[in-house]
Amino acid sequence: MVVLVTGGAGYIGSHMVWHLKDRGADVVVLDNLTTGYDWLLPGDVELVVGDLFDNDCIARLFAAHDIDAVIHFAGSIIVPESVANPLKYYTNNTIASLNLIAACVRRNIRKFVFSSTAAVYGDPASCPVPESAPLVPLSPYGSSKLMTEQMLRDTAAAHDFRYCALRYFNVAGADPQARTGQATANATHLIKLCCEAAMGRRDRVTVFGTDYDTPDGTGVRDYIHVSDLVGAHALALDYLTAGGTSTVMNCGYGQGFSVLEVIDCVKSVSGVDFPVDHAERRPGDSPMVVAASERVRETLAWQPEYNDLETIVSHALAWEEKLRKRNRV
Numbered sequence: 001m002v003v004l005v006t007g008g009a010g011y012i013g014s015h016m017v018w019h020l021k022d023r024g025a026d027v028v029v030l031d032n033l034t035t036g037y038d039w040l041l042p043g044d045v046e047l048v049v050g051d052l053f054d055n056d057c058i059a060r061l062f063a064a065h066d067i068d069a070v071i072h073f074a075g076s077i078i079v080p081e082s083v084a085n086p087l088k089y090y091t092n093n094t095i096a097s098l099n100l101i102a103a104c105v106r107r108n109i110r111k112f113v114f115s116s117t118a119a120v121y122g123d124p125a126s127c128p129v130p131e132s133a134p135l136v137p138l139s140p141y142g143s144s145k146l147m148t149e150q151m152l153r154d155t156a157a158a159h160d161f162r163y164c165a166l167r168y169f170n171v172a173g174a175d176p177q178a179r180t181g182q183a184t185a186n187a188t189h190l191i192k193l194c195c196e197a198a199m200g201r202r203d204r205v206t207v208f209g210t211d212y213d214t215p216d217g218t219g220v221r222d223y224i225h226v227s228d229l230v231g232a233h234a235l236a237l238d239y240l241t242a243g244g245t246s247t248v249m250n251c252g253y254g255q256g257f258s259v260l261e262v263i264d265c266v267k268s269v270s271g272v273d274f275p276v277d278h279a280e281r282r283p284g285d286s287p288m289v290v291a292a293s294e295r296v297r298e299t300l301a302w303q304p305e306y307n308d309l310e311t312i313v314s315h316a317l318a319w320e321e322k323l324r325k326r327n328r329v
Contacts, residue, residue, distance in 0.1 A: 002026045003237070004067045006100065007074030009036030009047060012115065012171060014180040016071060016230040017041055023234065028065050030058075031074065040180045052096035058103045069111035069237055070104055072097065075144075078188050079119065079284040082141035093144035094151075101151055105159050111240040112152065112163040113233050118222075118250070118289050120146045120167060128222075128254050128292035131167070139284035149248065156246045164236035164244075169222035169252035169291050171229055173312040174319035181319030190262055191223065191313060195320045198270035205274060207259050209281035212288070218259035220288040222252035225306035225315070235300035249299060252291025253307045262309070269313045 003020055007013040008029030013036065020027050021042050029041060032051045041047060050057035052074055061067075075093040076082070082089040097114075104112060119142030120135050137143045152163045172191040174181030182192050196202045210217045232251050257265075267273055296302050306312060 001068045001241070002028060002065055004028050004030060004061070004065070004070045006030045006052065006070065006072045007036065007115075009033060009038055009040055010073060011182040011184060012226055012229065013073040014040035015175055015226050016073065016233055017045055018175060018179055019227070019230045019234055021045065028061070028067065030061060035184045037183055040183060052099050055099060055103070058099065062103060062107045062109075067107070067109055069113070069240070070100065070109060071113040071115075071233055071237065072100060073115045075115070077141065079139045079141050080282050082139050082144070083283045086140035089140045089144045090147075093141070094147045097148040098151060101155055105155065105161060108160070110161050111237065112161065113236045113240070114148060114152060114163060114165040116149055116165040116167045116248070117142060117145045118167050118169045118252070118291065120149070121286075121289065123286045124289060127256065127288050127290040129250070129289065130292040131248050131250055131295055138286060141284070153246070162240050162244070162246045164240060164246070165248045166232060166236060166251045166296075167248065168229055169224055169250070169289060171226050172223045173225040173227065173306065173315040176227060176306075176315055178315075178318050178322050181316070181323070183323060190221075190259060191266065191316050194263055194266035194274075195270070195313070195316045197274035198266055198272040198317065199320045199324060201320070201324075203275065204277055205263060206277045206279050207263070208279050209285065210278050211281075214258060214288055216258050216260050219285060220256040220258045220290065222254065222256050222290040223262070223309060223312060224252050225304070225312050228304040228306050231305070232296055232300060232302050235302055239300055244299075247295075247299065249296040250291040250293055251296055252293050253304060254291055254293045255307075256288060256290040257309055265309050266313050266317075269310055270317055
């Protein structure tokens with residue numbers, strides 16, 4: 001099986017590529033390297049530097065490879081930026097996905113795994129939030145992902161085409177073997193920011209919003225280890241290959257941690273007491289989002305290996321140490 005991984009040189013995408021290679025799959029990566037890095041990839045993986053807006057590039061790639069399935073990560077992911085620059089997100093996430101889905105239909109590629117998000121739920125009325133909850137995104141980021149889900153649903157109804165859309169929650173950590181991790185400049189993920197502060201790469205961490213209706217007033221999120229997440233993607237691909245019908249599934253552990261709990265965990269694991277500032281809420285943020293994960297566990301027989309906040313933080317810190325040494329060379 002030849003698998004195309006879009007955005008495969010990025011944070012989650014590169015973990016997916018390593019996971020697929022570990023399973024013996026043939027992988028081709030398409031990435032424009034805007035936020036990705038070729039050095040995150042195994043040396044024997046073909047990287048096509050290109051853009052999903054370039055239909056000629058997509059056509060050449062599909063013509064050159066007998067692709068059986070697509071795992072689609074490419075896109076923009078920063079919620080506050082999407083509020084400030086919505087057209088960027090509808091372009092990078094929705095229109096780009098449209099081009100890719102259309103190319104799959106033209107080439108008769110029937111299996112498609114999509115990187116969706118819990119942001120499609122907005123501010124859910126209850127937690128854990130099931131897949132059946134109302135879809136009322138608070139940001140253009142969430143809306144752009146929801147639009148792609150709707151395109152996939154309609155395409156599957158009209159063509160011989162099946163998909164899994166995985167709505168995942170807050171992805172964190174790094175490859176346990178430190179082969180890849182989050183290397184994006186100016187990253188916004190909380191655990192990444194805290195680890196950078198612990199390593200002395202930033203002078204402080206800012207908490208946005210301390211007056212939410214949560215136990216300690218800060219936002220609560222379901223943090224999922226990136227390796228468990230890409231494992232779910234691989235199982236979704238197996239599910240489609242075995243003839244599974246199109247579906248949408250949450251990817252999270254079903255347990256939430258507040259911003260302050262995460263900060264305390266990073267301080268404890270690292271042994272560094274870095275400064276923390278408090279600021280106003282950011283637009284587009286939800287008070288609490290935690291996954292109901294029964295569907296993914298039952299449908300895919302998904303069994304997380306790294307469901308432990310200290311483990312997630314430990315792997316993230318190990319990756320930051322590797323980055324520090326690499327950048328000194």
